[in-house]
Structure formats: structure tokens, C-alpha cells
Amino acid sequence: KAGVTQTPRYLIKTRGQQVTLSCSPISGHRSVSWYQQTPGQGLQFLFEYFSETQRNKGNFPGRFSGRQFSNSRSEMNVSTLELGDSALYLCASSLVGFQETQYFGPGTRLLVL
């Protein structure tokens, strides 16, 4: 079974731009969650989607948004990029949610200049 895939793997943007990251979960998984990882803050939860609905949300500003499609693929968008948004963005999928094993993708490394 194919694992979680994320595209693109690397991205360079400048301040003020916006960016969209994509995550394809394992086939059959309906829960997709997103995380931001920085050296200073570690792994931080952004949000979780289940059956096209945002079910949980972390403490991030409204510039961070996401959505999930009917095939469970998910996108994350960051608008008006700031230097501090430079991070590794990870997505994870599971059948129904956090009470199960989460399968993580390789991440997208975003650099904001």
C-alpha cells in the first residue's frame, strides 16, 4: 500500500506571497492532519480534517487554512508568508482519527526569504 505523499518536497517563497501544500493520504484513510515543525517550537499541530470537514484546530493565525477533498486528499494554504513560516510541514493520515496510529508523510520544507 502506498504511503502518505506530500508535494512539493521543497519550496522557496518570499515574504508576502502565499503557498499551497498538498497531501495525499493512504488509500482508505479519511483523517488528515497537518503539523508545522521548527527548531524552536518543535512539532506543532495545525489542524485535522475528516470527511471534508475541519474537526480540530491548533493555535495558529487565520493565515493558515486547509481543506479536504472528497477523495480525502488535503491541501494547506498559508497566505501573506512571514519569515517565521519557514518550517517543515508534515501531514499525517489515519483511518478515523487520533485514537489510531498516524502515518506521516515525508514533509514539505518551506523556506521564506
Next chain:
Amino acid sequence: DAKTTQPPSMDCAEGRAANLPCNHSTISGNEYVYWYRQIHSQGPQYIIHGLKNNETNEMASLIITEDRKSSTLILPHATLRDTAVYYCIPIFSGGSNYKLTFGKGTLLTVNP
């Protein structure tokens, strides 16, 4: 949510057992203890989880104390590829309104 305490770093010789402790004294009765690890710049990887009984799989063993206030992850024969940050995470077993919270974890360095 239960809080966890893990040593920031540990060393282990290749081929020896690595014992990684985690204190979760505020864990509730319906929270499982999950262990994940993250090899440098990769996504975290599930290792094992348990509620109150000891568990073993092909990767590791998990020992949970009887009072459930602490647990130990055991890698029986550590290899260089086991060098990673190991996270101990209590996760509520029921309901969907939950946020997966990673702490700082333990950086395990396996030395040749």
C-alpha cells in the same frame, strides 16, 4: 491532556538495549501511551502503543508501570539506524475532539 517528561538525550552502544523512559504521572485511565520516533528531517514513525499491559512488536517493547504513571520503551538491539528523536504521547482512546501534542522527546544517539 496528560503532560509527559522525557530526558532530552540518551546514548546507547550499537547492539545493546536502549531503554527510553517517559513520565506521564497525570495520565487518565482512558489515555493510551503512544511512542513515535523521528529520524532526522523525516516524518515521525509509529513504534508501539499500550494502555496498561506490556506490549511487544517487531520494533520494540513497551513496559508500563502498574500505576500507569510512567513507561519505558525498549529497543532490544539498537542499531545506528535507530538514532532518532523518540516521543512519548498520551492519546485519548475515545472521541474525535483531540489534538496530537508532541513534546520535546528524547534524542537517542546510537554509537558504533
